[in-house]
Amino acid sequence: MRGKDDGAHVWFDPIGIRVSPGQMVRWTNRDPGNSHTTTSYHPAIFERPLRMPPGARPWNSDYLLPGQSFSVTFDREGVYDYYCVPHEHAGMVGRIVVGMPTPPAPSAEAGSANPVPEVALSAFPPVEEILAKGIVRRA
Numbered sequence: 001m002r003g004k005d006d007g008a009h010v011w012f013d014p015i016g017i018r019v020s021p022g023q024m025v026r027w028t029n030r031d032p033g034n035s036h037t038t039t040s041y042h043p044a045i046f047e048r049p050l051r052m053p054p055g056a057r058p059w060n061s062d063y064l065l066p067g068q069s070f071s072v073t074f075d076r077e078g079v080y081d082y083y084c085v086p087h088e089h090a091g092m093v094g095r096i097v098v099g100m101p102t103p104p105a106p107s108a109e110a111g112s113a114n115p116v117p118e119v120a121l122s123a124f125p126p127v128e129e130i131l132a133k134g135i136v137r138r139a
C-alpha cells in the first residue's frame with residue numbers, strides 16, 4: 001500500500017501478482033500518511049459483486065495504520081480482485097491470480113447493490129499480463 005504525502009494518489013504496489021496455490025500474500029501499509037484496507041469483492045462483505053472463485057473465503061483487513069500488515073493464504077485457483085475501502089473511488093484496487101485458472105472467472109456486476117465503479121474496473125491489470133509477468137506494477 002502506497003501513497004503520496006498529500007493523499008492525492010494512493011495505490012497497491014504491485015497491483016497484480018501471480019502466486020501458487022497455498023502461498024500467503026502479505027499486504028503492508030508503506031504509506032506514512034494514510035490508512036488503507038485490503039478487502040475482497042464478495043457479497044458477504046459490504047454486498048459487493050463476487051470477483052473471486054466461488055467457495056473461496058473472503059477477507060477484509062479493516063483499516064491498517066502505517067506499518068501494519070495483513071496476510072491471506074490462497075488455496076483455491078482463480079482470480080481474486082480486491083480494493084481499499086476508503087480509496088476504491090481513487091482506483092486503489094489489486095488483482096491476485098492463483099495458479100493457472102482457465103478461463104478467468106467472470107465477474108457479475110449486473111444487479112449488484114454496490115457495483116464496482118468504472119475507475120476501479122479500469123485499473124485491474126489483465127489476467128493474461130499477470131500470468132505472463134508474475135508481477136505487474138501500476139504504470
Ligand SMILES: [Cu+2]
Binds near residue numbers: 010035036085086092
Ligand atoms: Cu487506501
